[in-house]
């Protein structure tokens with residue numbers, strides 16, 4: 001049989017020198033000292049709130065080889081338990097990281113006793129099964145008839161942090177721009193008592209194609225794909241939410257909003273200066289910068305709405321409902337195309353604008369323009 005050698009990477013420090021009821025141990029904070037030679041392995045660890053700690057039960061010597069053992073009231077195999085008495089004396093605990101100071105980690109919810117050798121640390125990842133936590137069949141069924149009900153409830157209760165976490169699943173990162181989009185859209189939705197069914201009865205007219213507009217799209221449900229998002233290429237952090245009757249409200253960022261966000265998070269400003277402007281890429285500094293950027297993004301949500309935004313009632317010009325166009329086949333690439341995006345040749349054949357060599361509109365980071 002293969003055997004393995006393990007070496008400790010650190011040691012647990014707390015006030016429990018002998019095994020005790022694990023609940024009592026978990027209630028007190030513990031410190032993990034990581035040995036000097038593994039210090040670099042801690043890089044970025046403070047970005048995690050939860051960690052899995054693998055450690056050695058150094059005071060437990062009964063290596064169970066049998067299949068079952070009776071625990072209070074229940075007969076259970078050792079692999080179905082968290083008993084410290086096991087074939088290999090290895091413990092695993094999910095803990096909350098409270099603080100890192102150099103090579104010392106303060107953690108909560110750890111059940112290892114003083115002097116336990118720590119074998120490894122990993123960041124927690126339960127994402128594979130996350131969908132199983134909220135698969136209440138009643139709610140799943142509700143979501144099939146009202147796909148935005150969760151978002152609607154969160155808008156109504158102003159749960160902007162939860163909305164931003166969901167919006168970031170689309171946007172890909174957290175930033176103050178996304179936060180501002182979430183804030184502006186939440187405000188507008190509540191003001192208009194609006195709800196989007198993704199059928200163009202509620203329209204969002206956005207004036208910028210940056211991060212802000214993803215917050216607007218997510219919260220209002222007016223998106224690029226459902227034709228309820230109208231883009232005015234004005235480069236302003238502003239948007240209008242309007243119903244079909246044209247009665248809408250426009251929310252725009254105040255000129256001082258950037259300065260207010262900057263001043264609210266001075267730590268970020270200092271780190272930004274060092275890491276981005278002065279190009280200091282010291283790994284610990286970069287970690288601190290990333291953590292501070294995250295705090296700034298979520299912190300933006302807590303700034304008073306009136307400090308960042310102005311609100312106007314407006315009468316919006318509403319376009320017709322998007323027409324359903326016939327599709328035709330391009331005679332060159334053989335792909336199906338909306339008829340309005342074609343050139344008709346003399347012989348009654350269609351060519352798509354791409355095969356025709358350009359002359360179509362493009363929207364990218366530079367705004368909207370015609371590609372020749």
Ligand SMILES: [Zn+2]
Nearest residue numbers: 175177178211
């Ligand atoms: Zn962004």
Ligand SMILES: [Zn+2]
Nearest residue numbers: 330333352355
């Ligand atoms: Zn073509």
